[in-house]
Amino acid sequence: MTVLKEFLPKIWLLLAVFLVVSPAWAQGDAKSINPELLEKIRKSNAECFACHSEAGLKNPPLPGLDLAKLRETIRDDEVFKNSNHGKMECRQCHGQGYQAYPHAVGSKQLISPCEQCHAVQVMKAEMQFDNSVHAKNLKDKFTCSTCHDPHVALAAAKLGDPRKAAAQDNHMCLECHNSDLTFAKYAPADKKRPNIDKIHAWLPNTRLHWDAVRCVDCHTPVAKTLSHEIANKDKAERNCVTCHSTNTALATRLYRHVAKTEANTYGFANSALLNSIYVVGATRHPLLDWAMVGLVAATVAGVLGHGLVRIILAWRRNRSGR
Amino acid sequence: MSERIYLLPVWIRAWHWCNAVLILTLIVTGASLHFSDPNLPLLEFSRAASVHNVAGVALASLYGLFVVANIVSGNWWQYVPKPPGIGHRCMVQARYYAYGIFRGESHPYPPTREANFNALQALVYWFVMYILVPTVVATGLVFMNPEIAPERLFGLDGLLPVAVLHYLSGTIITLFVVAHIYLGTTGVTVTSLFKMMITGWHEH
Known part of the structure; x- marks a missing residue:
């Protein structure tokens, strides 16, 4: 009952959001967007990027801009265009308060929350997040955008190469966990940032792992495909064979999009991973393994048999006194 | 009483046992x-x-030392399979292992200071020490530094051929180790060749 009470408001919110925002959601769907609308969006966004970009900062199109403030709000036009939200109008989230310059007072407070479009995902993520190490220590300071930059993020399925997904997602974690300055902004005052290399010193080829898998592949429950239940070092996955075995968890997690294209290339198990990485213990060739094990077994059996015949014949020679 | 000759200087014995421990650990x-x-x-x-x-x-470091010590001491010559008649000597040696040894015959080519190895041994040791070990060491070093490997090969991760070569050469070395340990029991007594690898003295 307590659980129901806890989630009832969220379920009501979810229903309400579905009814109110479905058109907005539709606009964000890249497949359904028509070229004319896209052109209109691009033009509208170009007005924003005229100031909120590196070029805008170098050559401000308006006089009297607070460049220090502007620097904090610049975005990469090209990166945004290719992101999940790249076919949306900036004002879709930022609101009409940004229609003109100077922007209307209080516009920042009116920026749409993520759940306005991503209600289901946010509700699911919140439930997982509540069990994460971040919720335990930093619940009030955390929002979706603390980790997920909506101007940059691109779904792993769209990125294609899992290494690109790993680079994107690990950047989210390392932005705080590899920077004393950013870490201090969120962590409790008495908490010092642990050195990321030192705490992973037990992991062989640490940096190689970070290029090929995401932090969350070990720091979330392995049984789930994707989770916001970030675990600290005590609960993180340390069992290497979870990934380094023929039944590798990589195929159901980071590499699940490429694993769908499993084509048994050259007879290798988990050959879909081979397009990106060779994984010791997971990338194996069953026939080659049988041949190698068979060769070793035959050699052992051969020398044991040879030795046994030698012993028997030597014993018979000794008995006959030759 | 059996004859004995001093065959193996201390550096070869020390290298051999270090090699043995490392290779068994690696297997x-x-x-x-x-x-x-x-x-x-x-x-x-x-x-x-x-x-x-x-x-x-x-x-890898020990192999480097082995190559240098082999050159300096002239020991490399022991590994060179020497014609003429090498084919015949190999056949005689193979016949001994397949037949003569069961009848209690003597080794057809007992080691001398000039020729530590019989023809079959020289061929196999040459292949192991100059082909297999360098292959497994080189591929192993690439494995440890995968950025050296080609990024992609035949549309797959470039580390794959390195890994397969490492696996194959490592397995063949394993076969050699099994046979090598067993053949160590074929001296005048079951333990005499093991003793030789400790003392340096070979018993005929």
Whole structure:
């Protein structure tokens, strides 16, 4: 009952959001967007990027801009265009308060929350997040955008190469966990940032792992495909064979999009991973393994048999006194 | 009483036993890594990986020392299969292992100071020390520094051929080790060749 009470408001919110925002959601769907609308969006966004970009900062199109403030709000036009939200109008989230310059007072407070479009995902993520190490220590300071930059993020399925997904997602974690300055902004005052290399010193080829898998592949429950239940070092996955075995968890997690294209290339198990990485213990060739094990077994059996015949014949020679 | 000659200087014996320990360690840890299975763990994976890396670097260094010491001491000549008549000598030696040894015949080519190895031994040792070990060492070093490997090969991760070559050469070395240890029991007594590898003295 307590659980129901806890989630009832969220379920009501979810229903309400579905009814109110479905058109907005539709606009964000890249497949359904028509070229004319896209052109209109691009033009509208170009007005924003005229100031909120590196070029805008170098050559401000308006006089009297607070460049220090502007620097904090610049975005990469090209990166945004290719992101999940790249076919949306900036004002879709930022609101009409940004229609003109100077922007209307209080516009920042009116920026749409993520759940306005991503209600289901946010509700699911919140439930997982509540069990994460971040919720335990930093619940009030955390929002979706603390980790997920909506101007940059691109779904792993769209990125294609899992290494690109790993680079994107690990950047989210390392932005705080590899920077004393950013870490201090969120962590409790008495908490010092642990050195990321030192705490992973037990992991062989640490940096190689970070290029090929995401932090969350070990720091979330392995049984789930994707989770916001970030675990600290005590609960993180340390069992290497979870990934380094023929039944590798990589195929159901980071590499699940490429694993769908499993084509048994050259007879290798988990050959879909081979397009990106060779994984010791997971990338194996069953026939080659049988041949190698068979060769070793035959050699052992051969020398044991040879030795046994030698012993028997030597014993018979000794008995006959030759 | 059997005759004996001093055959193996201390550096060869020390190198041999260090090599033996390292190669056995690499076989066990390597098999544990390659055949890793959550239901059948031989060694804990990260421990096996760390030990394999350390033993691998040690073997690579030892191989470097072996090459230098072989050149300086002239020992490299022992490994060179020497014609003429090498084919015939190999056949005689193979016949001994397949037949003569069971009848209690003597070794057809007992070692001398000039020729430590019989023809079959020289051929096999040459192949192991100058082809297989360098292959397994080189591929192992690339494995440890995968950025050296080509990024992609035939549309797949470039590390794949390196890994397969490492696996194949490592397995053939394992076959050699099994046979080598067994053939160590074929001296005048079962233990005499093992004693020779400790004392340096060979008993005929």
